[in-house]
Amino acid sequence: MLSKIGDWFDERTGYRAGIAKALDEDVLGGARFAYVFGSVLTFLLVLQMTTGVFLAMYYSPSATDAWASVAFINDQVTAGWFVRGLHSHGASAMVIVAGLHLLQTAIYGAYKKPRELNWIIGVVLLGLILAFALTGYLLPWDQTGYWATQVATGIAGTSPVIGQQVQEAMQAGNGYGNLTITRFFALHVFVLPAILIGMTVFHIALFRKHHQTPPWWLDKKELKARTQPFWPDQMFKDIVAMAVVFALLIIVNYQTGGAHLDAPADPSTAFDARPEWYFRPLFQMLKYFHGPMEVIVALGAPVVIGGVLLGLPFVDRGPERNPMKRLPYLAVLAVGIVLTVGLTLASYREDANNPEFQKAAKHSHARATKARELAVKYGVPAQGGPAVFTMEPGYQGKKLFSRDCAGCHLGSDRKGPEIASGYNSRQWISDFLHNPAADRFFGPTKITGMDPVTASDEDYAALIEFVYAQTGADDVNVDLAAQGNKLFDDGDCSDCHASDWETEDEVGPNIGKRGSHDMIKQFIVTPNHARWFGDKNEMPSSKGKYSEAELDEIAGYILGLQSKARNSD
Amino acid sequence: MSDKSKEKSSSESKARPSSESKENSRRGFMKTATLAIGGVMGAITAVPLVRYFLHPVGRRMVSTPSAPIDIAAASDIVAGAAPVRLPIIASGVRDAWNTANDIAVGSCWVSKSEAGEITAYSSVCPHLGCSISFSEKSDDFRCPCHNSSFNKKDGGRNEGPAKRGLDPLEIKVEEGRVKVVYKRYRNDISDREPV
Ligand code: FES
Numbered sequence: 042m043l044s045k046i047g048d049w050f051d052e053r054t055g056y057r058a059g060i061a062k063a064l065d066e067d068v069l070g071g072a073r074f075a076y077v078f079g080s081v082l083t084f085l086l087v088l089q090m091t092t093g094v095f096l097a098m099y100y101s102p103s104a105t106d107a108w109a110s111v112a113f114i115n116d117q118v119t120a121g122w123f124v125r126g127l128h129s130h131g132a133s134a135m136v137i138v139a140g141l142h143l144l145q146t147a148i149y150g151a152y153k154k155p156r157e158l159n160w161i162i163g164v165v166l167l168g169l170i171l172a173f174a175l176t177g178y179l180l181p182w183d184q185t186g187y188w189a190t191q192v193a194t195g196i197a198g199t200s201p202v203i204g205q206q207v208q209e210a211m212q213a214g215n216g217y218g219n220l221t222i223t224r225f226f227a228l229h230v231f232v233l234p235a236i237l238i239g240m241t242v243f244h245i246a247l248f249r250k251h252h253q254t255p256p257w258w259l260d261k262k263e264l265k266a267r268t269q270p271f272w273p274d275q276m277f278k279d280i281v282a283m284a285v286v287f288a289l290l291i292i293v294n295y296q297t298g299g300a301h302l303d304a305p306a307d308p309s310t311a312f313d314a315r316p317e318w319y320f321r322p323l324f325q326m327l328k329y330f331h332g333p334m335e336v337i338v339a340l341g342a343p344v345v346i347g348g349v350l351l352g353l354p355f356v357d358r359g360p361e362r363n364p365m366k367r368l369p370y371l372a373v374l375a376v377g378i379v380l381t382v383g384l385t386l387a388s389y390r391e392d393a394n395n396p397e398f399q400k401a402a403k404h405s406h407a408r409a410t411k412a413r414e415l416a417v418k419y420g421v422p423a424q425g426g427p428a429v430f431t432m433e434p435g436y437q438g439k440k441l442f443s444r445d446c447a448g449c450h451l452g453s454d455r456k457g458p459e460i461a462s463g464y465n466s467r468q469w470i471s472d473f474l475h476n477p478a479a480d481r482f483f484g485p486t487k488i489t490g491m492d493p494v495t496a497s498d499e500d501y502a503a504l505i506e507f508v509y510a511q512t513g514a515d516d517v518n519v520d521l522a523a524q525g526n527k528l529f530d531d532g533d534c535s536d537c538h539a540s541d542w543e544t545e546d547e548v549g550p551n552i553g554k555r556g557s558h559d560m561i562k563q564f565i566v567t568p569n570h571a572r573w574f575g576d577k578n579e580m581p582s583s584k585g586k587y588s589e590a591e592l593d594e595i596a597g598y599i600l601g602l603q604s605k606a607r608n609s610d
Numbered sequence: 611m612s613d614k615s616k617e618k619s620s621s622e623s624k625a626r627p628s629s630e631s632k633e634n635s636r637r638g639f640m641k642t643a644t645l646a647i648g649g650v651m652g653a654i655t656a657v658p659l660v661r662y663f664l665h666p667v668g669r670r671m672v673s674t675p676s677a678p679i680d681i682a683a684a685s686d687i688v689a690g691a692a693p694v695r696l697p698i699i700a701s702g703v704r705d706a707w708n709t710a711n712d713i714a715v716g717s718c719w720v721s722k723s724e725a726g727e728i729t730a731y732s733s734v735c736p737h738l739g740c741s742i743s744f745s746e747k748s749d750d751f752r753c754p755c756h757n758s759s760f761n762k763k764d765g766g767r768n769e770g771p772a773k774r775g776l777d778p779l780e781i782k783v784e785e786g787r788v789k790v791v792y793k794r795y796r797n798d799i800s801d802r803e804p805v
Pocket residue numbers: 735736737738739740753754755756757758770771772
């Protein structure tokens with residue numbers, strides 16, 4: 042059945058002969074692992090295209106949506122982190138394997154006549170891979186991509202004469218925005234792939250025309266004698282290499298938890314931008330040059346590197362392919378490699394030894410984690426990535442608090458007790474009980490009459506726990522609080538205070554549920570309630586001022602202060 | 611494939627006729643192994659990709675809050691008048707990665723009986739989802755797509771390909787405001803199956 046279908050197609054397409062022809066290739070001197078790099082690159086290219094297409098199913102190239110959609114892929118779509126991780130690490134793999142491919146070609150002298158053109162195409166392909174990396178880095182529109190790409194377009198902007206025009210053409214306008222991302226996206230998924238695929242086909246066609254460059258150490262007779270067919274001898278080695286690279290990719294992907302995603306791009310924040318590792322040498326080099334030299338190096342270095350590589354086959358021209366006899370030429374490459382590795386290491390070392398950078402990195406990591414958690418839980422507001430922080434419970438509350446409450450409850454001109462980080466924490470309660478009339482507490486108010494509490498340390502702890510328990514905190518020591526409750530009822534406290542929420546018109550406020558979410562809400566609406574201070578309280582009522590949701594927000598914010606260390610804001 | 615000639619030439623180099631069959635079985639192994647490794651790699655890639663692709667299937671990618679949505683003041687709806695189309699504008703709509711307020715998620719046809727009872731029908735045609743309109747001329751609901759028509763009184767099907775009547779939406783009147791519980795149902799079946 043299957044073969045019948047095959048026959049039908051073969052009669053109409055001749056595909057069998059086609060495949061046979063594609064596989065029919067002599068490998069002069071025998072199959073070798075040295076030849077696998079091209080095939081591995083082809084494999085990686087297919088993997089990049091596949092994962093890229095799948096990423097595009099969920100990705101949205103707009104300044105307001107990009108980060109949110111990538112965070113969605115990464116944190117919510119089934120296997121999204123895996124697909125994105127493969128794509129991102131796959132790009133790194135391509136750079137590495139392309140480097141190895143270039144090295145193998147150089148060592149074998151494979152750029153020599155008649156293969157110079159194919160070497161040139163290869164160098165251009167390497168440039169294309171880097172262009173992919175550069176454009177792709179911006180697409181998540183996270184802090185890293187945003188700021189690192191600013192450096193890249195900034196460098197372009199320093200080009201002589203037309204710098205500004207070049208920069209504006211790259212970023213599409215006077216600054217980064219929707220058009221920057223649509224432009225980078227179009228380049229990354231349409232323009233560059235078209236060129237890359239076209240040139241790769243050309244590259245492989247030329248390779249098939251000239252065949253692989255055999256080992257230099259074997260003479261003609263020997264080469265012929267050892268010749269093996271591409272299929273399956275070389276193909277087997279190729280696929281083994283692909284499998285090894287693929288396995289490494291998957292391991293790295295699992296170990297890193299996929300690709301990095303920073304907090305959403307936010308032009309208003311400080312950020313220590315770092316490029317992808319393969320641009321580190323260029324990045325590092327710029328640190329050593331200032332003034333006019335900076336421009337020359339930034340723009341000149343890629344030109345020099347490209348020029349040296351492109352020029353190689355025209356300088357090293359003789360038929361000699363033994364690397365030992367071409368040392369001066371290969372030495373140029375070696376120097377380049379040493380410089381690249383050295384600069385890269387220097388760059389990472391500098392960062393590792395820079396406590397400021399480490400601190401900033403830690404901070405941005407925490408911000409990224411927060412942003413991604415909020416995005417999963419609440420979604421990202423349509424205003425764009427950084428607006429995700431406004432979804433944090435208490436954010437709106439903080440805004441309302443700053444607007445309406447802070448005047449009396451924060452700062453030195455307070456008219457009421459201070460409401461700041463640590464409010465209603467155990468420490469706060471302890472401080473209060475030790476000195477209720479202190480400036481932080483009732484000092485600025487007309488409410489007086491409470492004496493400092495005197496008790497043994499042990500009893501103090503119990504009382505604090507009892508008052509703390511009223512807030513509904515989830516880390517209450519129940520036994521200790523019960524002990525405190527007993528002290529409260531049996532001792533002086535209950536002379537002035539009830540603790541049941543219901544009782545009104547006592548000398549002091551009812552402390553039942555004091556500092557809990559409900560209590561705070563009600564207190565804001567009716568601060569003069571007879572349950573608490575009655576008309577002694579100068580705090581104005583906010584009845585009707587806030588929606589239920591807004592009250593929840595404010596209460597949420599105030600409650601959130603409890604677990605923060607004092608003066609931590 | 612000109613495999614054979616090649617194998618011959620390379621086995622000739624080994625100069626041992628007995629090694630030819632060995633060579634053949636070695637190549638046979640390599641061919642099988644190559645295809646097997648390729649297949650495994652393809653499968654390892656395909657499984658997560660398929661799961662990734664199917665992620666939205668059976669999940670609510672666009673979701674509206676379940677709370678009733680305010681659509682009008684009860685007093686604005688005239689008793690006994692022809693039904694009016696009112697937009698349903700939700701706050702807190704989640705659309706994949708986004709959350710947004712004041713998003714129009716649909717509309718409904720609302721009317722008030724002489725007795726003051728308010729009813730609302732989803733404007734989504736139960737046939738294939740076109741938008742229902744109300745015809746003053748024939749005094750019934752009509753779908754412009756395939757000419758289904760529905761009774762003004764109870765939304766029941768009059769004629770056309772629709773398999774059920776219009777989908778009523780639950781109405782709540784609270785403090786003088788009309789609120790609707792927005793729901794969508796599967797197309798083109800006679801039962802109402804929420805989606
Ligand atoms: S969609 Fe309304 S009749 Fe077909």
